Amino acid sequence: MNMCLYDKQYGYYSSKAIAIGTDGDFFTSPSISADFGELLARQLEEFWQVLGQPKPFTLVEMGAGEGILGKIILDYLQKENNSFYQNIQYLIIEKSNSLKEKQQQIINPEKYPVLWKKWQEIESESIVGCFISNELMDALPIHRIVKHGDELKEIFVTVNDGKLEEIYDNFSSNKIEEYLTMNQVDLTEDSYPNNYQTEVNLLSLEILEKINHKLQRGYILTVDYGYDAHKYYHPQRYEGTLKCYYQHRHHHNPYVNVGCQDITSHVNFTALEKVGEIFGLDKIGFTQQALFLMGLGLGDRLYGLSNDKILLSELWQRRNQLHELINPQGLGGFGILLQGKNLSDREKETPLKGFTHSPFSMAL
Ligand SMILES: C[S@@+](CC[C@H](N)C(=O)[O-])C[C@H]1O[C@@H](n2cnc3c(N)ncnc32)[C@H](O)[C@@H]1O
Numbered sequence: 001m002n003m004c005l006y007d008k009q010y011g012y013y014s015s016k017a018i019a020i021g022t023d024g025d026f027f028t029s030p031s032i033s034a035d036f037g038e039l040l041a042r043q044l045e046e047f048w049q050v051l052g053q054p055k056p057f058t059l060v061e062m063g064a065g066e067g068i069l070g071k072i073i074l075d076y077l078q079k080e081n082n083s084f085y086q087n088i089q090y091l092i093i094e095k096s097n098s099l100k101e102k103q104q105q106i107i108n109p110e111k112y113p114v115l116w117k118k119w120q121e122i123e124s125e126s127i128v129g130c131f132i133s134n135e136l137m138d139a140l141p142i143h144r145i146v147k148h149g150d151e152l153k154e155i156f157v158t159v160n161d162g163k164l165e166e167i168y169d170n171f172s173s174n175k176i177e178e179y180l181t182m183n184q185v186d187l188t189e190d191s192y193p194n195n196y197q198t199e200v201n202l203l204s205l206e207i208l209e210k211i212n213h214k215l216q217r218g219y220i221l222t223v224d225y226g227y228d229a230h231k232y233y234h235p236q237r238y239e240g241t242l243k244c245y246y247q248h249r250h251h252h253n254p255y256v257n258v259g260c261q262d263i264t265s266h267v268n269f270t271a272l273e274k275v276g277e278i279f280g281l282d283k284i285g286f287t288q289q290a291l292f293l294m295g296l297g298l299g300d301r302l303y304g305l306s307n308d309k310i311l312l313s314e315l316w317q318r319r320n321q322l323h324e325l326i327n328p329q330g331l332g333g334f335g336i337l338l339q340g341k342n343l344s345d346r347e348k349e350t351p352l353k354g355f356t357h358s359p360f361s362m363a364l
């Protein structure tokens with residue numbers, strides 16, 4: 001998965017061909033309309049207020065795709081809340097050089113307070129503000145695990161007779177066992193069928209560790225599709241969550257369209273919460289994207305459409321875009337985890353617009 005997505009020459013995310021949205025293989029919320037970024041910007045403004053308007057307030061976006069989200073947030077705040085905008089420093093951490101180039105075309109660093117950084121270029125405990133990611137964690141290479149008789153094995157890939165072939169062997173890292181134990185998952189139990197397959201995302205925890213290292217005070221907002229550990233490792237989910245996206249169709253075969261298709265796996269939010277607790281991060285809230293956006297004013301935008309003097313075709317398109325962002329079977333069902341570091345009790349307990357509604361179920 002690492003080679004398929006990130007090989008410097010042939011990897012999906014490294015190639016110039018990668019496009020997100022209608023011309024690509026999948027949509028993300030920022031690629032649908034500006035509403036997601038604008039409403040998210042309102043939440044960021046509230047974070048700034050809760051923290052006592054720190055200067056600078058640094059927003060660190062990790063895995064910024066084509067840079068659309070950053071541009072929307074900065075444009076919106078410049079127009080709607082210039083006093084906040086004047087205090088913003090926007091940092092982007094991006095693995096793909098070709099996407100970084102696209103980002104720099106979209107968010108002109110001469111016009112916006114934006115900088116691209118590598119983790120090692122950020123001083124430890126220097127950030128006061130918020131780390132944001134939208135669909136980063138699902139794009140991280142994972143370890144695939146299989147129940148093979150009474151044993152658990154890792155699935156590796158080799159080349160045999162010119163063809164890609166899966167082989168099973170012992171775990172490549174002790175951390176896989178530790179991860180399952182931490183999530184209170186015992187795949188050797190009888191309820192898990194033979195050949196049960198699933199994933200372990202160790203890199204998501206490494207990223208959280210890096211964030212914790214750089215964050216002095218503030219928030220971590222993770223938006224992605226996923227489940228809690230109980231649902232993720234449910235015995236009935238026997239094929240795991242690995243999915244490939246090619247020209248807006250999804251399937252489960254990572255060995256075709258190699259380097260030309262996206263490969264993802266769902267996010268285990270329990271793991272992020274548990275490891276966060278070990279680091280001393282507080283879980284401030286968890287919600288679903290639909291509820292988050294409704295709390296920040298998406299309902300008003302929908303309602304306002306009927307008063308807008310726009311063409312019927314345009315009205316229809318706007319309405320569909322807003323509905324897509326809150327569709328519970330799609331983007332609206334995404335999880336949004338908010339963690340905090342070094343917040344006072346008052347700051348932790350301050351109600352936040354995006355987290356006023358608690359989710360009654362996780363996305364399926
Ligand atoms: C599915 S795309 C999401 C893009 C964007 N956030 C959006 O919502 O449209 C995943 C992004 O994460 C980047 N990425 C993957 N692994 C990364 C890592 N370890 N550090 C930083 N960026 C990474 C990819 O290059 C890509 O920009």
